[in-house]
Amino acid sequence: MIIIFLGAPGAGKGTQAEIASKKLAIPTVSMGNIMREALATGTQMGLKAKEFIESGKLVPDEVVIGIINERLADDDCKNGFILDGFPRTIPQAQALDKMGIKIDKVIDIDVPDKVIQDRMSGRRVSMSCGAPYHLAYNPPEVEGVCNSCSGKLIQRKDDLAETVINRLKVYHEQTEPLKDYYKSQGILSVINGQESVEDTTALVLGALED
Ligand code: AMP
Helix, strand or coil: EEEEEEEECCCCCHHHHHHHHHCCCCCCCHHHHHHHHHHHHCHHHHHHHHHHHHHHHCCCHHHHHHHHHHHHHHHCCCCCEECCCCCCCCHHHCCCCCCCCCCCCCCCCCCCCHHHHHHHCCEEECCCCCCCCCCCCCCCCCCEECCCCCCCCCCHHEEEEEEEEHHHHHHHHHCCCHHHHHCCCCCEEEEECCCCCCHHHHHHHHHHHC
């Protein structure tokens, strides 16, 4: 099965993608995590992407399309995969089509901007493995420590208030048109993001079974 998770930054798509990934036993390919890894290890691509990521802009299409092309050729993607944070523009979606990738479902997690801005202030990620948490809605078992890798939890620079406003603007301008792109193909399910992760998960898993 090939699934795309769409949604504004902070709508909870990363968390839902991970849950669906475990349930369906297929990997999640998170473009944001690939970017942050490249940034942390200081690769040439990471250095180029740094300025875009930290200011809340999208990394140029040709860069992310090249990355996804390579990643999806890996062995673990043979039986399906979940895309989190890709595509984010129409040219990226068209690139997937050109690669011959047949998408089964697109889940859009819909959350109002105001709620997102409130949520982002509480978002934390593991410094080591990138796992997402929220101080109020999805806290770690031990304060400040990742459940899975014991890494330190930090607030991402791009989760700071002024960057979030910019990321939402970019989302509405460049990513939201993807909803119509996939709606016209009859594969879009819109889920209203709920307050609790569990309630949203129930709706997502229901949509995946349809
Ligand atoms: P995320 O964690 O998915 O919100 O991604 C963090 C940042 O990585 C974004 O704000 C972009 O700067 C960059 N990024 C992630 N995915 C993409 C993509 N598909 N196209 C362009 N830039 C991306």
